[in-house]
Amino acid sequence: AVMAAQKSVILYPSLGVGHLNPMVELAKLFLRRGLAVVIAVVDSPDKDSVSADAIARLAAANPDIAFRLLPVPSCGREDYPHAVMRIMDVMRVANPALREFLMGALPDVEALVLDMFCADALDVAAELGIPSYFFFASALSYLAIMLRLPEYYPTVPSSFKDMPETALHFPGVPPIRALDMAATLQDRDSDMAKARLAQCTRMLEARGILVNSFDWLESRALEALRCGLCTPGRSTPPVHCIGPLVLPGNTGGISERHACLEWLDTQPDRSVVFLSFGSLGRFSTAQLREMARGLENSGQRFLWVVRNPPEHQSNSAEPDLGSLLPEGFLERTRERGFVVKNWAPQSEVLRHPSIGGFATHCGWNSALEGIASGVPMICWPLYAEQRMNKVLMVEEMKVGVAMEGYEEELVKAEEVETKVRLVMASDEGEELRQKVMVAKEMAVDALKTGASSDVAFDEFLTDLQKNRTSTEKLAT
Numbered sequence: 128a129v130m131a132a133q134k135s136v137i138l139y140p141s142l143g144v145g146h147l148n149p150m151v152e153l154a155k156l157f158l159r160r161g162l163a164v165v166i167a168v169v170d171s172p173d174k175d176s177v178s179a180d181a182i183a184r185l186a187a188a189n190p191d192i193a194f195r196l197l198p199v200p201s202c203g204r205e206d207y208p209h210a211v212m213r214i215m216d217v218m219r220v221a222n223p224a225l226r227e228f229l230m231g232a233l234p235d236v237e238a239l240v241l242d243m244f245c246a247d248a249l250d251v252a253a254e255l256g257i258p259s260y261f262f263f264a265s266a267l268s269y270l271a272i273m274l275r276l277p278e279y280y281p282t283v284p285s286s287f288k289d290m291p292e293t294a295l296h297f298p299g300v301p302p303i304r305a306l307d308m309a310a311t312l313q314d315r316d317s318d319m320a321k322a323r324l325a326q327c328t329r330m331l332e333a334r335g336i337l338v339n340s341f342d343w344l345e346s347r348a349l350e351a352l353r354c355g356l357c358t359p360g361r362s363t364p365p366v367h368c369i370g371p372l373v374l375p376g377n378t379g380g381i382s383e384r385h386a387c388l389e390w391l392d393t394q395p396d397r398s399v400v401f402l403s404f405g406s407l408g409r410f411s412t413a414q415l416r417e418m419a420r421g422l423e424n425s426g427q428r429f430l431w432v433v434r435n436p437p438e439h440q441s442n443s444a445e446p447d448l449g450s451l452l453p454e455g456f457l458e459r460t461r462e463r464g465f466v467v468k469n470w471a472p473q474s475e476v477l478r479h480p481s482i483g484g485f486a487t488h489c490g491w492n493s494a495l496e497g498i499a500s501g502v503p504m505i506c507w508p509l510y511a512e513q514r515m516n517k518v519l520m521v522e523e524m525k526v527g528v529a530m531e532g533y534e535e536e537l538v539k540a541e542e543v544e545t546k547v548r549l550v551m552a553s554d555e556g557e558e559l560r561q562k563v564m565v566a567k568e569m570a571v572d573a574l575k576t577g578a579s580s581d582v583a584f585d586e587f588l589t590d591l592q593k594n595r596t597s598t599e600k601l602a603t
């Protein structure tokens with residue numbers, strides 16, 4: 128038989144590095160199987176778009192992946208109540224550019240893989256007859272909740288914001304207090320919540336959903352999804368847990384090793400607690416001072432990523448540590464603490480043998496990186512779906528403890544001290560570490576040839592193949 132020209136799978140992330148990076152890791156899975164991928168990246172003048180420079184750097188670091196920039200006009204509005212709303216609007220405005228690109232590439236397009244904020248692209252895919260899938264780069268349990276929510280929300284007595292302490296019950300996940308649901312979902316009458324629910328309903332139109340998780344970690348949610356408990360009366364597309372896909376431990380390459388890694392080299396094994404709060408996490412000056420006092424009083428070694436407080440205009444400006452942190456703090460902790468300004472090579476840090484604990488904002492990538500490194504976590508959720516991730520990490524996966532008071536204005540120094548000591552220097556912390564080490568081993572196993580995540584990706588490829596065979600038949 129004559130081999131047809133190789134078709135490409137088009138990966139289509141929404142805005143922001145947080146959505147782009149997991150797609151890059153997904154692209155590597157395709158490449159490893161000899162399949163061609165193109166990552167189509169929206170280049171919009173609106174906020175949150177990843178800069179062309181950053182894309183060029185990513186492309187240089189990943190020469191086998193084709194990146195394609197789609198120039199998109201501004202959506203012409205500034206006053207978004209929430210960043211997610213803007214992202215969804217930009218993605219809608221991007222549809223014609225996506226359509227044009229796909230039309231040009233058409234006979235060689237195998238499928239489209241969308242992230243969760245790209246549901247509108249389903250219209251383009253349907254028009255052009257391209258099979259579409261989603262890549263859900265958050266917890267599988269979150270997917271189970273989001274697919275259930277459009278039916279469930281209208282049946283509860285009020286908006287979540289008006290019943291904050293009420294425990295919500297979803298199939299396959301632990302009870303979640305209404306206040307721990309995502310901020311965008313708090314008011315069910317808001318355009319924001321309505322848009323998100325509509326988006327979730329549309330996910331059911333896909334041929335399948337790839338998830339950055341692994342079966343063992345979220346087996347109850349997987350069961351609930353597979354049994355149709357999340358979408359009563361409608362069928363759930365096949366769900367494939369193909370992770371954990373995390374940034375490789377060593378991204379340094381030819382560039383210099385970060386000074387914090389050199390410092391970690393000089394510290395005893397498992398002796399350092401690492402504090403890092405995602406790409407956007409920022410704290411008030413008052414909160415930074417409580418954290419500093421807590422760390423100092425804990426007596427533990429620490430590596431802490433500090434940013435300017437939100438009231439600072441520029442979020443990339445270097446923080447002035449001397450004025451932000453308590454007087455004398457840096458001198459007094461010089462022997463056992465290291466403060467990094469703005470950004471640390473987190474994935475590499477977490478894999479360092481000196482790290483013994485991780486205070487995290489519970490972004491899903493961070494949670495997976497913590498698990499993949501076998502590091503027990505202190506969960507301090509800040510934005511997006513992180514409060515819910517915290518519930519999952521503490522109650523379901525048992526890989527962390529909660530930083531109490533996260534939903535209040537200020538977490539007190541005493542609480543910071545207590546939780547740092549618990550994780551770093553107590554029997555309870557040691558038990559937690561054992562549990563995370565098991566999760567780490569299960570994560571490594573899941574990715575092996577013939578294991579669950581590998582098989583799940585094959586099942587997805589088989590589905591792709593099936594579609595190809597049926598369209599080829601049509602063509603002849």
Ligand code: UDP
Binds near residue numbers: 407489491
């Ligand atoms: N990250 C990092 N250094 C930092 C902060 C974050 O390398 O100082 C990386 C982190 O390793 C993770 C990503 O940025 O891969 C953050 O993703 P996550 O889903 O945890 O949170 P988000 O930033 O999307 O809220």
